[in-house]
Amino acid sequence: MADKIIRRDFEIYAKGIERLEELEKEVDLLKADKKFPSEVASIRSKLKHVSEIPQIEYELKLLKEKISGKSKTRSGKDSNPDVKIKSLEKEIEKKSEQCKKFAPLSKEVLHLKLEIESMRKKIKIHEGEKKRKDEVLKKVNMGVGKVFDDVMNVSLNDIKAKLSEEVENKEAEIQKELHKDLKRREELFNEKYNQLENQFHDLYSQRVKTELKREVHDKFDSLIKAEIAKKDEISDKELAILKKKLSAEFVSKEKSFREHFEKDVLEEKNAQREHFEEMLLSHKANLHKKFDSEIAKEVLRLREKQKEEEKELKEKLAQTSEINEKLNENLKKRKDVLREKERITKQVSQIEKEKEESLNNILEKEKDLGKEKTRIDLLRASLLSKKEELTNQKKSFEKEERAEIKKFIKQEESAEKKLRKKLLLKEEKLKNDKKSFEEQLRIQCKNLLKQQEENEKNLKEKLLSSEEKLKNDKKSFEEQKRLEIRHLAEQEEALKKKAGEIKSTLQKDFEEKLKQAIKVKEQEFKNKNLALEKEIKNKVKMFYH
Known part of the structure; x- marks a missing residue:
């Protein structure tokens, strides 16, 4: 309507x-x-x-x-109406020359030609109406x-x-x-900025936790394996010396490991910060460029619209092309918004791919840990097999001893036949020797078993103590890391505040620029309207002079 x-x-x-x-x-x-x-x-x-x-x-x-x-x-x-028609034909020729330069405006030439024909008809009608009006005015x-x-x-x-x-x-x-479109773009930018910040923070915390656990676990397992491998070959006297050496090596390695890990963490933090700041700067620069380009486009669009309106006012002041142009411009804006959305979805998909890659790396590292665990299990199984071998050797030793005793008895029986008197005495001695020998063997076996049990207990106690120490070290290390993560979070909050301040300053500058641009456009529009009125009046005068 x-x-x-x-x-x-x-x-x-x-x-x-x-x-x-x-x-x-x-x-x-x-x-x-x-x-x-x-x-x-x-x-x-x-x-x-x-x-x-x-x-x-x-x-x-x-x-x-x-x-x-x-x-x-x-x-x-x-x-004569032909004068008017000729002047219009001249204007058409001029416009057709311009249309050759601007091919899309070829429709206007056809429109003007149709208007000439309609003008000829209208002139004839007006001449008839003039006569009729003159007659009516007299009455x-x-x-x-x-x-x-x-x-x-x-x-x-x-x-x-x-x-x-x-x-x-x-x-x-x-x-x-214009204001609505700019608000939408600002909201999209803020949402994207917050999403990126949260994603970087989550990735960083996950990486810190997983890498800490993995490295501590690997070091602990490697130390235990080294100790077990050495303890199988070392005597009781060397264990005390080895304990001191291992504790000193463990402390030095732990210090070096902590220093190395802290350096790596700092490097990763700096890299993450630099990457994040570069992303922010690039995103802000892109937004500024987009904002400037959009303002330039809007200015050009308004100028083109004003030119089109001027043409329409000169030609007939009653064309519906403005509505169509507005619809096309709205469609273009919507297409630009859709392109922006597609670009954002692509960036999100890239970030998700990076996440998947990091998760795959974590899974691969977990597989490596599983392999290490299986290797430890194999070592334990080998230790158990060594135990069984020792017991088997013991049994075989006892069997051999018994076989030797039997042989010895047979030899004595054969000798008894020759020297019964001597053998009787010797038999008594041998019986006594046998008993003492068996008792000694039993005592030695018992002592060996006790030593084995004590060694196993000592190993277990050492392992438990080393595990407790490592757990305590882990806890202290994790507390340190938590404090560092808190410090990082505070730094990130400070960065967010700085980013908010930058955003507010940018928004203020943007609003001021927009106000100035709108004022300039309004003034230009007013000036052009006044100039248009003057041109129309001058052309009307020139046309009939």
């Missing part, structure tokens, strides 16, 4: 301009500048305004009555004419007010659309 009203108002305004052109032509045809200069001057001063048409018609009628028969209408080039009463002129003046002022309101509303709508 609003579009129809605007179109109708422009059509009325266009008809008013055509009527002003006709009246100016009539004044020129009368040639009354010398005889009635004041009347002609008053009519010419009112030819600039559409609202003055009734008053001009009334004054022109009075002027004709004063002249009444003394003046004759001019014949020739000025009264119109003076009082009725004044009342009608007053009513027409009021209606034309209403039309002007409506047109000015429509123009102001359009400007306000354009400004609202």
